[in-house]
Amino acid sequence: MTSRSSQEPLLQVEDLSLRRDGRPILYKVYLTIRRGEIHGLLGLNGSGKSSLAYTLMGCTGYEPDSGHILFDGHDITRLSITERAKLGLTLAWQEPARFEGISVGKYLILGMPEPDRRRAAEALEAVDLSPARYLNRSINHSLSGGERKRIELAAVYAMQPKLAILDEPDSGVDTLSLSDIAALIRRMADQGTSILLITHRDEMVTVADSASLMCQGSIVFGGAPANVRRYYDHRCKVHNETVGVVMPEVIASGAEGSERRAT
Amino acid sequence: MTQQREVIVPEPGWARDFEAILEAYKQAGGDPDALRMPRMATMVVNANKVLAANDAHGVHFETEELPDGIRARIFVEPGTRVEYPIHLCFGMLPTEGVQRIDIEYEIGAGAQVEFLAHCTFPNAIKLQHIMDARIHVGANAAMTYTESHFHGPHGGIEVLPTTRVVVEDGGRFATTFSLVHGRVGRMAIDYDVSVGAGGVAEMTTKAYGMANDRIRVNEVLHLDGEGARGLTKTRVAVRDEAKSEVFTTAEGNAPFARGHMDCTEIVRGHAVARNVPVVVVRNDRARVTHEAAIGTVNHKELETLMARGLTEEEAVDVIIRGMLR
Ligand SMILES: Nc1ncnc2c1ncn2[C@@H]1O[C@H](COP(=O)(O)OP(=O)(O)O)[C@@H](O)[C@H]1O
Ligand SMILES: [Mg+2]
Numbered sequence: 001m002t003s004r005s006s007q008e009p010l011l012q013v014e015d016l017s018l019r020r021d022g023r024p025i026l027y028k029v030y031l032t033i034r035r036g037e038i039h040g041l042l043g044l045n046g047s048g049k050s051s052l053a054y055t056l057m058g059c060t061g062y063e064p065d066s067g068h069i070l071f072d073g074h075d076i077t078r079l080s081i082t083e084r085a086k087l088g089l090t091l092a093w094q095e096p097a098r099f100e101g102i103s104v105g106k107y108l109i110l111g112m113p114e115p116d117r118r119r120a121a122e123a124l125e126a127v128d129l130s131p132a133r134y135l136n137r138s139i140n141h142s143l144s145g146g147e148r149k150r151i152e153l154a155a156v157y158a159m160q161p162k163l164a165i166l167d168e169p170d171s172g173v174d175t176l177s178l179s180d181i182a183a184l185i186r187r188m189a190d191q192g193t194s195i196l197l198i199t200h201r202d203e204m205v206t207v208a209d210s211a212s213l214m215c216q217g218s219i220v221f222g223g224a225p226a227n228v229r230r231y232y233d234h235r236c237k238v239h240n241e242t243v244g245v246v247m248p249e250v251i252a253s254g255a256e257g258s259e260r261r262a263t
Numbered sequence: 264m265t266q267q268r269e270v271i272v273p274e275p276g277w278a279r280d281f282e283a284i285l286e287a288y289k290q291a292g293g294d295p296d297a298l299r300m301p302r303m304a305t306m307v308v309n310a311n312k313v314l315a316a317n318d319a320h321g322v323h324f325e326t327e328e329l330p331d332g333i334r335a336r337i338f339v340e341p342g343t344r345v346e347y348p349i350h351l352c353f354g355m356l357p358t359e360g361v362q363r364i365d366i367e368y369e370i371g372a373g374a375q376v377e378f379l380a381h382c383t384f385p386n387a388i389k390l391q392h393i394m395d396a397r398i399h400v401g402a403n404a405a406m407t408y409t410e411s412h413f414h415g416p417h418g419g420i421e422v423l424p425t426t427r428v429v430v431e432d433g434g435r436f437a438t439t440f441s442l443v444h445g446r447v448g449r450m451a452i453d454y455d456v457s458v459g460a461g462g463v464a465e466m467t468t469k470a471y472g473m474a475n476d477r478i479r480v481n482e483v484l485h486l487d488g489e490g491a492r493g494l495t496k497t498r499v500a501v502r503d504e505a506k507s508e509v510f511t512t513a514e515g516n517a518p519f520a521r522g523h524m525d526c527t528e529i530v531r532g533h534a535v536a537r538n539v540p541v542v543v544v545r546n547d548r549a550r551v552t553h554e555a556a557i558g559t560v561n562h563k564e565l566e567t568l569m570a571r572g573l574t575e576e577e578a579v580d581v582i583i584r585g586m587l588r
Contacts, residue, residue: 059566081569091570097563100527101585110581111571159571 008073010035010163010194011056016067018055018217025051027217029067033163038185038195040208040225042232048217049198050094053165056196057091058084072162085111088162092169094198096152098140104151105135111159123154126184127176146174157188164188165196170204182207202229277314280356284309284383288352291383291413292444297350304349308333310362321374322349332363332393341371341401351380358388358419365395372401372431380410387448388419396426402459403433412442412450418474420448432459432488441469443587447476447505454481460488460517467496469587472505472534484513486520486549497526500583501534512541515549524553529560529583 011033018026026048033039043049054062056069058081069077076084090111099107108120121131127150137143139151149172156164169181176184185195185207197208205211211228213221213236221231284307285295298305304319311332316324321343325336339345355362370376384390400406414420422442430436440452447470456464464484472478478501484493499507513522528536540553560582568578 057566057570060562080575081566082572082574085570085572090572093563093567097561097567099564099582099585101588102581110568110573155571 008035009033009070010037010072011196012068012070013056014068014070016052016055016064016069018051018062018064020051020061025217026055026064029217029219031212031219031222033194033196034210036189036192036194037210038189038197038208040205040211040228041196041198041214042202042205042211042228043200043214044236045200047200047214049200049214050167051217052214053091053167053196053198056165057081057089085161089165090156090159090161090163091165092149092152092156092167094167094171096148098143098148100138100140102139103135104137104139107139107151108155108158111155113160116158119158120154123158124151126157126187127151127154128180129154144174145172149175153184157184160188160191161193163194163196165198167198168200169197170199170201178204178207202232205229280309280312281307281314283356284314284352284354287354287356287383287385287413288381290385291354291381292411293350293352293379293381293383297348297379298352300347303347304345305351306335306337306349307352308335308354308364310355310357310360319345319347319349321345322376329363329365331361332365334365336367336369338369339371339374339376339404341404342373343371343376345374345376348377348379351378352383353380353392353394354383355390355392356386357390358386359390361391361393363393363395366397368396368398368406370398370400370404370406370434372404374401374404376405377407378409380408382410382412382422384420385413385415386417387415388417390420392420392422392424394422394424394426396424398426398428398436400428400430400434400436400462402431404431405435406437408436408438410438410440412440413444414442414446414448416445418446418448418476420446422448422450423453424450425453426455428454428456428464430456430458430462430464433461434459435463437463437465437467439467439469441467441587443469443471443584446474447472447478449477451479452481455483455485456493457485457487458491458493461490462488462492464491464493465496466494467498468509469498470500470507471583471587472499472501472507473503474505475503476501476505478505478507478509480507480509480511482511484511484522485516486514486522486551487516488520489517490519490521491517492520493522495524495526497524497528497538498586499527499536500529500531500587501536502531503534504532505534506537507535508537508539510539510541511553512543513551513553514543514545515551516543516545518546518548520546520549520551522549522551524551524555526553526555526557527586528555528557529586530558531560531579
């Protein structure tokens with residue numbers, strides 16, 4: 001644990017709203033992640049999970065219209081991506097970028113506080129890639145989507161941040177299995193990294209200590225993963241499958257249905 | 264034909280000049296030890312002096328000093344597989360002057376050879392380097408030519424290389440020009456390559472311009488023989504007030520000729536990049552394609568690196584250096 005009070009949450013998102021091109025994308029989002037916690041963020045495709053991830057990371061075009069993001073005792077709402085990263089926050093993109101002429105080894109070392117090739121190799125092993133085969137490969141289009149995603153997770157692992165936002169780490173072919181990801185993030189948690197695990201697969205949140213459910217840009221329910229799963233199954237998925245879209249009433253009823261009030 | 268290693272009779276001051284040019288050669292990325300290795304064909308030129316021209320098995324140099332440069336002919340005997348790369352160093356240590364290189368490469372049929380050339384002008388303030396090269400790659404021969412430049416920090420140089428290449432049937436020619444450390448000054452590269460049946464040509468140009476640097480690349484690829492293949496690959500980064508212009512033409516003139524032009528340029532600050540690809544197809548079974556991406560650093564690449572804690576400037580540098588590798 002850090003010198004800060006272990007009572008104080010690592011991440012606290014308050015009343016966060018974001019519009020893009022005049023459309024509401026996030027609406028009054030409240031979210032709390034405690035230190036050492038693996039927090040699952042579950043939601044249907046298009047519910048705003050990635051948008052929340054980009055807003056937390058400070059990406060261009062994702063400056064919130066209102067609300068606050070508090071991270072490890074700092075108000076980071078207006079900080080740059082770099083400043084947030086230096087405070088210990090990072091993001092593994094759902095579709096990671098490719099780089100011409102940058103080797104996997106160099107990429108892994110880039111984010112480390114001190115260059116450490118041993119840790120780079122260890123990070124590759126943690127995502128089940130052979131260092132001998134991958135360290136010198138280029139992070140370009142010669143990698144499969146699954147390989148690229150594993151390397152992104154390895155880079156986050158190597159960086160050893162305070163909070164890692166993992167956006168759909170299991171999506172795409174040839175990625176890690178649920179149990180592999182569970183093992184990886186447990187290992188990261190053991191090394192002091194808290195996790196915001198974003199997924200649209202409800203079985204994934206079983207890996208988490210706690211979870212939140214996102215619908216149409218708002219967190220509508222939070223609590224134990226099993227309860228969030230059940231809520232998702234009954235209230236969110238069903239509506240989506242029968243009506244084709246999530247009904248606004250889900251959002252409305254969600255606020256009262258919250259087990260743990262996000263404050 | 265056997266020749267001695269020391270072709271050149273050292274003049275007074277030779278050793279000093281040689282050491283000085285080796286130092287400059289190192290700045291351009293060359294490995295001075297390679298120039299001293301026996302069995303390695305090498306040529307070292309400072310201004311209009313040929314400081315060394317060492318033959319190797321099947322590789323011969325003919326050189327001549329001109330008032331403002333040198334003339335050279337490099338001949339690789341047919342069928343020779345040249346074991347080590349041939350190291351060439353062209354340099355000029357003074358701050359001012361003109362260096363004219365008139366050079367011919369004759370690669371005999373079936374020969375295989377690799378050249379590593381370094382051009383170094385570390386002190387250039389008002390310098391001109393004019394290279395006129397004619398390359399003949401014989402039938403089924405393979406030539407790889409890599410040229411790295413270092414122009415020092417002042418940008419006071421004009422580099423004007425013109426190269427005419429003929430690749431005979433079944434021949435392979437690959438060339439890489441790179442000027443990615445220090446200033447460019449003004450450079451205008453002019454390449455014209457004709458490829459015979461079943462032959463292959465690949466031209467790669469990499470440059471990084473800053474301040475008021477000027478980069479001009481003009482490449483013409485004639486795919487004249489049946490099944491000839493050609494690729495031009497251009498990677499340019501410009502920042503500050505630098506300007507780059509890339510003109511590439513690929514002609515598919517024979518059945519099953521295949522050409523591709525691939526240009527990526529990163530533009531920062533007030534820099535300007537222009538890319539003009541021209542496709543000419545004269546045979547209905549030939550095919551030429553091109554792709555170009557000109558503009559700012561890819562946003563997602565930038566933000567990905569920033570999320571690892573790099574500043575925007577550091578991230579841009581990593582991306583540009585990667586592209587120019
Ligand atoms: N660049 C954009 N401009 C406007 N709307 C966007 C943009 N990107 C995503 N959206 C919209 O924002 C909503 C949330 O998308 P996203 O955050 O990607 O959801 P999720 O990650 O949960 O699938 C969707 O309705 C999507 O169509
Ligand atoms: Mg998403």
